[in-house]
Amino acid sequence: METLKGTVDHIIFHNDKNGYTVADFDVDGQMVTVVGNFEELKEGEFLKLTGFWKEHQSYGEQFQIESYALDLPTSEEGVIRYLSSGLLPGIGEKTAIEIVNHFGTDTLDILDNHPDRLSEVHGIGKKTLDKIKEVYSEQKEIRDVMIQIQEYGISSTYAMKLYKTYQSDTVRVLLDNPYQIIKDVRGIGFKIADQIAAQLGFESQNPKRILSGISFCLQDCYARGNTYMTEKDLIEYSAGILGVPKEDIEFQLQELALRGDVRLEFIDDEPAYYPSALFEAEDNAALSMVRLAGAVFETQTVDIPAMIAAYEEDMSIRLDNRQAEAIETAIENGIAIITGGPGTGKTTIINGIVYIFKRLGMKTVLAAPTGRAAKRITETTGEPAKTIHRLLEYDYSGDDDFPSFNRNEENPLEVDAIILDEASMIDIVLLNSLLEAIKPGTRLILVGDADQLPSVGPGNVLQDLIESNVVKVVRLDRIYRQSEESMISINAHAINEGMMPEINNQSDFMFIRTMDPDKVLDTILDLVAWRIPEKKGFDAMKDIQVISPIKKGKLGVISLNKELQEVLNPAADYKKEKTLGTVVFREGDKVMQIKNNYKLKWEDIHGFETGEGVYNGDIGNITRIDEYNKTFEILLTDDKKVVYEFDQLDELTHAYAMTVHKSQGSEFPVVIMPMVGGPPMFLNRKLLYTAVTRAKKMLMLIGPQNYFYRMVKSGDTNERRTALKQRIKMYGELNV
Numbered sequence: 001m002e003t004l005k006g007t008v009d010h011i012i013f014h015n016d017k018n019g020y021t022v023a024d025f026d027v028d029g030q031m032v033t034v035v036g037n038f039e040e041l042k043e044g045e046f047l048k049l050t051g052f053w054k055e056h057q058s059y060g061e062q063f064q065i066e067s068y069a070l071d072l073p074t075s076e077e078g079v080i081r082y083l084s085s086g087l088l089p090g091i092g093e094k095t096a097i098e099i100v101n102h103f104g105t106d107t108l109d110i111l112d113n114h115p116d117r118l119s120e121v122h123g124i125g126k127k128t129l130d131k132i133k134e135v136y137s138e139q140k141e142i143r144d145v146m147i148q149i150q151e152y153g154i155s156s157t158y159a160m161k162l163y164k165t166y167q168s169d170t171v172r173v174l175l176d177n178p179y180q181i182i183k184d185v186r187g188i189g190f191k192i193a194d195q196i197a198a199q200l201g202f203e204s205q206n207p208k209r210i211l212s213g214i215s216f217c218l219q220d221c222y223a224r225g226n227t228y229m230t231e232k233d234l235i236e237y238s239a240g241i242l243g244v245p246k247e248d249i250e251f252q253l254q255e256l257a258l259r260g261d262v263r264l265e266f267i268d269d270e271p272a273y274y275p276s277a278l279f280e281a282e283d284n285a286a287l288s289m290v291r292l293a294g295a296v297f298e299t300q301t302v303d304i305p306a307m308i309a310a311y312e313e314d315m316s317i318r319l320d321n322r323q324a325e326a327i328e329t330a331i332e333n334g335i336a337i338i339t340g341g342p343g344t345g346k347t348t349i350i351n352g353i354v355y356i357f358k359r360l361g362m363k364t365v366l367a368a369p370t371g372r373a374a375k376r377i378t379e380t381t382g383e384p385a386k387t388i389h390r391l392l393e394y395d396y397s398g399d400d401d402f403p404s405f406n407r408n409e410e411n412p413l414e415v416d417a418i419i420l421d422e423a424s425m426i427d428i429v430l431l432n433s434l435l436e437a438i439k440p441g442t443r444l445i446l447v448g449d450a451d452q453l454p455s456v457g458p459g460n461v462l463q464d465l466i467e468s469n470v471v472k473v474v475r476l477d478r479i480y481r482q483s484e485e486s487m488i489s490i491n492a493h494a495i496n497e498g499m500m501p502e503i504n505n506q507s508d509f510m511f512i513r514t515m516d517p518d519k520v521l522d523t524i525l526d527l528v529a530w531r532i533p534e535k536k537g538f539d540a541m542k543d544i545q546v547i548s549p550i551k552k553g554k555l556g557v558i559s560l561n562k563e564l565q566e567v568l569n570p571a572a573d574y575k576k577e578k579t580l581g582t583v584v585f586r587e588g589d590k591v592m593q594i595k596n597n598y599k600l601k602w603e604d605i606h607g608f609e610t611g612e613g614v615y616n617g618d619i620g621n622i623t624r625i626d627e628y629n630k631t632f633e634i635l636l637t638d639d640k641k642v643v644y645e646f647d648q649l650d651e652l653t654h655a656y657a658m659t660v661h662k663s664q665g666s667e668f669p670v671v672i673m674p675m676v677g678g679p680p681m682f683l684n685r686k687l688l689y690t691a692v693t694r695a696k697k698m699l700m701l702i703g704p705q706n707y708f709y710r711m712v713k714s715g716d717t718n719e720r721r722t723a724l725k726q727r728i729k730m731y732g733e734l735n736v
């Protein structure tokens with residue numbers, strides 16, 4: 001390792017997201033290029049850099065920075081360069097020389113301790129002096145704090161993040177409770193805070209450490225979809241992570257419960273802990289469910305069979321008994337659940353309910369947990385559907401994990417009925433928010449496929465509701481989309497029942513058997529880029545979607561995206577590119593929005609319509625990268641043009657391939673999926689069933705057949721620890 005001392009002369013490049021910076025650095029008048037990760041670097045700063053020299057293919061010799069610290073120059077020449085670097089307002093080279101001529105090597109000491117003496121120098125008036133004093137003292141504070149925290153061995157990147165949050169309080173906060181930074185500083189989790197604490201000399205049995213470690217374990221539990229952890233599991237897990245005796249965990253758990261951070265409950269006679277917010281969500285949701293389900297509607301005056309008959313006539317179909325029962329149940333009850341596999345008529349029933357409610361003069365809204373799903377429902381029903389976040393008027397300023405909404409108990413939705421499609425995707429927190437905004441007398445109809453993967457967020461909502469036996473459930477079981485040539489629906493139903501489907505490569509459900517992962521990859525690339533577009537006329541970008549059960553590895557989404565980009569949109573001189581970390585975004589790329597952004601503006605390219613809101617799962621193509629304005633232009637599949645700033649790039653990912661979880665709620669003409677091996681916890685029947693049901697016209701599975709077989713036979717090993725079912729039963733029995 002070497003050290004360099006000098007002034008930041010010019011920042012050539014800075015990536016706001018990961019801090020990657022390239023700069024010209026002035027070492028005693030000699031310019032060198034330095035590269036490294038900086039939270040924020042200012043031109044003019046004097047730094048001590050530690051790192052090593054390396055040769056870059058195109059740019060020659062560069063200094064790669066491992067760590068840095070703010071420092072001060074010692075030579076007169078260095079001080080002149082430092083003062084005139086632009087860091088201090090009103091000081092150019094001429095004034096800097098005059099200052100140093102006057103004070104010599106004491107200059108910085110004068111600035112630190114007797115800044116008023118600067119007025120002795122010709123050309124520095126009161127205004128300039130005041131400004132210099134202000135900026136210099138800010139600089140000094142940053143320098144002092146940074147020097148102090150870096151002495152504890154905290155890396156420069158974290159040191160700057162900490163300083164930005166706490167400023168002059170940084171050291172005090174760190175010494176008092178380094179675990180506090182997990183809550184306050186974005187991007188710092190338990191593991192980093194724990195390392196910092198160790199460097200500060202915190203013992204492993206320090207109560208603050210144990211409290212924070214338990215919270216981390218609980219958080220990890222709900223990141224896996226559970227709402228609680230049994231006491232036994234939580235103690236074992238925490239003791240393992242923290243490396244302390246179980247008794248220490250038990251003791252601090254009581255402390256957390258006393259503080260109200262966690263909630264102790266007995267579930268099936270076993271003690272269990274919830275993060276308090278999740279307990280509230282689950283318990284409130286259960287209570288609201290029971291209350292809504294208990295609503296009685298006067299429907300004697302409504303001739304339901306006649307209304308159904310009118311709908312049948314208008315649509316020229318004949319509903320089967322279950323379908324008719326589904327509509328009746330929705331009309332007669334406060335809550336109804338309508339569940340069924342693909343092609344069993346869920347959309348047909350939604351249309352029927354909307355049709356009848358309209359005739360009854362009822363105000364009805366359609367909603368879905370994701371933007372993609374809402375869009376699809378709008379397309380299939382012809383009725384406008386909203387995301388739940390939109391419906392409830394999401395408050396942007398809040399925390400994404402526990403969102404707050406303008407529609408709530410005090411300001412409920414003024415509607416007569418809410419139909420929620422893709423209900424399997426709703427998590428417990430969002431369900432609770434929705435229920436809070438529903439006033440008595442409003443009907444709630446949940447439509448979905450209970451056999452699909454549960455929500456990404458915590459809870460197992462749809463299945464728990466069904467199993468509670470308190471809410472009315474109708475299961476649609478007859479498949480209508482079953483024309484002779486369509487094996488996708490038939491096979492999806494077979495998979496769902498744990499039976500090996502019939503595979504006949506003449507149908508729309510195909511399986512290509514290949515053992516070698518390299519071959520699987522080659523086949524996918526060949527199919528997407530050439531064979532399917534040429535032989536079947538599907539568009540490689542628009543119609544074909546590759547999905548994968550995994551993110552990492554050769555057949556994971558990250559690698560597939562790189563490979564598919566290479567064949568579908570290779571680099572070319574005329575295509576501009578922008579790199580984010582290791583990902584290259586290129587004009588022409590297929591990309592996907594990965595979070596809901598309700599403020600992002602769009603413009604319909606066919607008309608003058610404009611609006612706001614681009615949703616998690618929206619797909620489009622990069623049509624333009626504009627280096628000058630630092631923007632990206634994206635054309636979404638529904639012909640909306642959206643302009644992103646460069647610093648919003650982390651809201652996008654390539655969409656040549658996506659995970660099965662991400663594909664939930666969307667459908668594609670052609671779906672291609674590699675078969676990969678892995679634990680049944682992740683690779684199970686539900687996942688396969690969800691993947692298969694994404695395909696509308698053609699499905700191709702590629703890989704070893706035994707992986708396929710294992711998934712079909714694996715059953716539902718994805719059991720989550722949730723207690724919505726038990727709570728609904730309990731409140732139901734209490735007759736609240």
Ligand SMILES: Nc1ncnc2c1ncn2[C@@H]1O[C@H](COP(=O)(O)OP(=O)(O)OP(=O)(O)O)[C@@H](O)[C@H]1O
Nearest residue numbers: 317318319320341342343344345346347348480481
């Ligand atoms: N009772 C019926 N008689 C005749 N055709 C029906 C009947 N019910 C549904 N269909 C037809 O079956 C097809 C599938 O129905 P629908 O789209 O409502 O099912 P779905 O459950 O919403 O499917 P998916 O979840 O796969 O989108 C449609 O073409 C629909 O018109």
